[in-house]
Amino acid sequence: MMKKITALLLAMVMVFALCACGNNSDDKKTDDNADASKIKVGFIFLHDENSTYDLNFMNAAEAACKNLGLDESQYVFKKNIPEDQKCYDAAAELAEEGCNIIFADSFGHESYIIEAAKEFPDVQFCHSTGTLAHTEKLANYHNAFASIYEGRYLAGIAAGLKLNEMIANGDFTADEAKMGYVGAFTYAEVMSGYTSFFLGARSVCPTVTMDVTFTGSWYDETAEKEAANTLIKNGCKLISQHADSMGAPTACETAGVPNVSYNGSTESACPNTFIVSSRIDWTPYYEYAIKAVMNGETIDTDWTGTLKTGSVVLTDVNEKAAAAGTAEAIAEAKAKLEDGSLNVFDTATFTVDGKKLDSYMADVDTDKDYTKDTEVVENGVFYESKFRSAPYFDVMIDGINLLDTNFGS
Amino acid sequence: MNNNSKEPLFHIVKRGTLPWYKAWGIRLLAVVIALIVCAIVTMTVTGENPIQVYATMIDSSFGSERKVWILAQNTAMLLGVSLAVTPAFRMKFWNIGGEGQILAGCLAAAACMICLADTVPNGLLIVISAVASIIAGAIWGGIPAFFKAKWNTNETLFTLMMNYVATQLVAFFVIIWEVPKGAGQIGIINQSTQIGWLPQIGGNKYMLNVIIILVLTVAVYIYLNYSKHGYELSVVGESERTARYVGIKVEKVIIRTMLLSGAICGIVGFLLVSGTDHTLSTSLSGGRGFTAVMISWLAKFNPIIMIFASMLLAFLDKGASAISTNFGLNHSFSDILTGIILFFIIGCEFFISYKLSFRKSAGKEAAENV
Numbered sequence: 001m002m003k004k005i006t007a008l009l010l011a012m013v014m015v016f017a018l019c020a021c022g023n024n025s026d027d028k029k030t031d032d033n034a035d036a037s038k039i040k041v042g043f044i045f046l047h048d049e050n051s052t053y054d055l056n057f058m059n060a061a062e063a064a065c066k067n068l069g070l071d072e073s074q075y076v077f078k079k080n081i082p083e084d085q086k087c088y089d090a091a092a093e094l095a096e097e098g099c100n101i102i103f104a105d106s107f108g109h110e111s112y113i114i115e116a117a118k119e120f121p122d123v124q125f126c127h128s129t130g131t132l133a134h135t136e137k138l139a140n141y142h143n144a145f146a147s148i149y150e151g152r153y154l155a156g157i158a159a160g161l162k163l164n165e166m167i168a169n170g171d172f173t174a175d176e177a178k179m180g181y182v183g184a185f186t187y188a189e190v191m192s193g194y195t196s197f198f199l200g201a202r203s204v205c206p207t208v209t210m211d212v213t214f215t216g217s218w219y220d221e222t223a224e225k226e227a228a229n230t231l232i233k234n235g236c237k238l239i240s241q242h243a244d245s246m247g248a249p250t251a252c253e254t255a256g257v258p259n260v261s262y263n264g265s266t267e268s269a270c271p272n273t274f275i276v277s278s279r280i281d282w283t284p285y286y287e288y289a290i291k292a293v294m295n296g297e298t299i300d301t302d303w304t305g306t307l308k309t310g311s312v313v314l315t316d317v318n319e320k321a322a323a324a325g326t327a328e329a330i331a332e333a334k335a336k337l338e339d340g341s342l343n344v345f346d347t348a349t350f351t352v353d354g355k356k357l358d359s360y361m362a363d364v365d366t367d368k369d370y371t372k373d374t375e376v377v378e379n380g381v382f383y384e385s386k387f388r389s390a391p392y393f394d395v396m397i398d399g400i401n402l403l404d405t406n407f408g409s
Numbered sequence: 410m411n412n413n414s415k416e417p418l419f420h421i422v423k424r425g426t427l428p429w430y431k432a433w434g435i436r437l438l439a440v441v442i443a444l445i446v447c448a449i450v451t452m453t454v455t456g457e458n459p460i461q462v463y464a465t466m467i468d469s470s471f472g473s474e475r476k477v478w479i480l481a482q483n484t485a486m487l488l489g490v491s492l493a494v495t496p497a498f499r500m501k502f503w504n505i506g507g508e509g510q511i512l513a514g515c516l517a518a519a520a521c522m523i524c525l526a527d528t529v530p531n532g533l534l535i536v537i538s539a540v541a542s543i544i545a546g547a548i549w550g551g552i553p554a555f556f557k558a559k560w561n562t563n564e565t566l567f568t569l570m571m572n573y574v575a576t577q578l579v580a581f582f583v584i585i586w587e588v589p590k591g592a593g594q595i596g597i598i599n600q601s602t603q604i605g606w607l608p609q610i611g612g613n614k615y616m617l618n619v620i621i622i623l624v625l626t627v628a629v630y631i632y633l634n635y636s637k638h639g640y641e642l643s644v645v646g647e648s649e650r651t652a653r654y655v656g657i658k659v660e661k662v663i664i665r666t667m668l669l670s671g672a673i674c675g676i677v678g679f680l681l682v683s684g685t686d687h688t689l690s691t692s693l694s695g696g697r698g699f700t701a702v703m704i705s706w707l708a709k710f711n712p713i714i715m716i717f718a719s720m721l722l723a724f725l726d727k728g729a730s731a732i733s734t735n736f737g738l739n740h741s742f743s744d745i746l747t748g749i750i751l752f753f754i755i756g757c758e759f760f761i762s763y764k765l766s767f768r769k770s771a772g773k774e775a776a777e778n779v
Contacts, residue, residue, distance in 0.1 A: 048733070048739060050739070077734065077737075079733065080733065083594065084692065084693070085686040089475075092475060093475060107592065107594075108594050108596075110596065114600065115600075131589065185591050185592070185593055187589075187590070187591025187592060188589070188591065190591075363589060367588070368588045370589060370590045394590075394591075407584050
């Protein structure tokens with residue numbers, strides 16, 4: 001009984017310590033006292049290099065370990081770990097092999113990583129894209145995400161400028177400016193993404209509308225290709241996507257329709273239609289978390305990477321496909337987002353059922369009844385990724401037309 | 410016309426029953442040859458040292474206590490499904506619906522854990538889940554059997570199609586119970602309260618599962634070899650007409666055996682959901698329903714030999730993914746290795762049942778030329 005109380009007290013102290021740290025992600029300490037030789041890092045990936053999603057994580061993991069001076073014996077990659085008991089097994093094996101910190105990259109890994117975190121309290125577990133750390137209150141379990149909606153907003157500006165150029169060329173009228181979006185699931189992460197993309201486009205092309213369709217899978221090349229083709233057939237002049245295959249970009253290249261990509265450049269495969277791509281760079285987070293373990297510091301329960309931390313990045317603009325002045329417009333908006341004078345989800349810029357959004361309760365604390373528990377609109381801004389790192393924007397705004405929905409499987 | 414020239418170089422002759430040591434000698438030889446071929450393929454394709462590759466495989470299953478337990482768990486689950494399909498196979502009823510029967514069991518267990526949490530005491534909930542899983546599995550196996558018995562429908566197609574129905578049903582309920590909304594997955598059920606979870610023996614997650622399956626193995630062995638039911642289903646398998654002639658009610662035996670087959674799959678589903686994984690997803694059965702077909706045949710429907718066959722396949726599976734992780738190889742490469750090994754193991758059964766006899770004259774000529 002005493003043990004339990006002590007553990008509980010200790011956990012609470014740690015939680016308060018974390019709260020005190022807040023979202024302060026700047027490293028105040030220098031690396032001088034960091035001991036790189038004793039640390040071992042484990043990484044768990046859903047797929048192997050063939051998935052653009054996992055490749056993005058793997059590149060970041062390698063870069064972070066290299067930057068911190070870790071040699072190859074100090075980090076272990078476990079690839080193709082499915083979202084089931086095997087994930088727990090993999091995490092437990094890594095912990096027993098002496099890893100001090102273990103990362104997992106897929107949303108579905110979360111509950112299994114939590115199981116492992118409970119069993120190995122001395123090992124730090126960091127889960128990207130998860131939602132449970134702030135309610136689970138385990139001292140050694142952490143979530144991280146990035147404000148990718150800012151990246152998509154900037155990519156949206158590139159899309160809007162392209163539409164403007166095509167309208168000016170007389171390809172179609174301003175009223176016909178419609179974009180298409182291929183999403184995976186009708187789920188906050190995707191909804192936050194396409195809404196920010198749309199708002200970015202509308203900030204420069206006021207008449208734009210958008211059709212969204214969902215494939216019900218994070219990786220289904222055929223379905224994504226078909227979805228893109230259907231959107232193009234329905235009169236969409238530009239396509240973007242939030243799914244992991246090359247389906248939509250290649251469909252666009254074949255049809256000669258401009259494409260705003262995700263998770264890295266598709267320029268080599270689509271030289272004539274690729275405009276720009278946004279992605280999350282996980283290197284800053286990996287470096288931050290590993291360094292924290294080296295220095296014996298606590299890791300934030302919920303860490304949100306931003307444009308400033310270098311976690312949200314855009315590829316170079318493909319001058320061949322993009323409108324003139326795109327790079328400049330992106331740079332200008334980026335500066336405003338960074339200094340806080342521009343907010344992506346400024347409620348003055350969109351309406352819901354014809355009305356301004358004055359208040360919104362979001363499901364921030366995940367539970368099986370989807371309870372809307374937290375007020376997220378303050379001072380005329382919907383604050384995304386503030387109350388937890390993973391997105392929770394799931395509002396259906398005017399101007400975006402959902403052709404279908406897909407809530408899973 | 411010279412008749413001799415028409416004689417083929419070799420022809421295939423059926424062997425009598427080989428003594429056990431010879432049969433196992435051939436099997437061992439097949440494994441050795443398979444490993445050598447794998448080594449050659451590994452060296453030529455990837456340039457990795459094959460000894461290191463094998464060391465990695467062995468380490469992945471036997472490297473630590475946890476790894477051994479994971480191997481035991483995977484073996485037990487495969488073995489459970491193999492036990493389930495075996496009575497049907499002995500009856501020459503091709504039950505390839507193990508996948509669906511497991512999922513039916515999983516669905517029932519998950520439904521109990523989700524819907525009955527906080528309404529009944531935990532011990533009772535576990536019993537209800539177990540019973541519900543067994544019944545669900547039995548129903549899933551019983552439906553094709555009923556149609557086979559009544560209208561002589563094709564059981565291979567029927568059981569196969571039932572897999573897809575079960576998969577879609579699970580997919581449907583995953584959407585109903587998904588957390589958070591739109592995620593397409595349930596996550597761990599009752600993670601904080603552990604309601605409906607099977608108790609752990611000595612803090613070991615897998616021991617109870619392994620023990621239950623071992624008890625089941627012995628029970629199935631006795632059922633098949635020493636019970637009247639076991640005898641009846643063997644007779645039905647040999648010849649339905651003989652069975653009818655000696656007064657066995659064939660329809661009854663078919664339905665009864667398939668109810669049993671489905672029920673054991675249901676138990677496996679229950680152990681997966683309540684025992685280890687504590688979740689529900691369409692991939693929970695993990696292809697075991699199909700792998701079990703191979704195991705059952707490899708072991709010649711003998712439950713005791715199935716233990717080793719299941720362990721071999723679980724070992725290969727784990728080893729294959731370890732290779733792809735440790736050597737930075739694509740996952741497909743490990744599948745190639747598994748394929749080569751299985752090819753030799755299944756292929757060697759041919760040489761146990763048959764032998765090649767070469768043309769005598771060719772043999773003589775060859776001898777003279779030396």
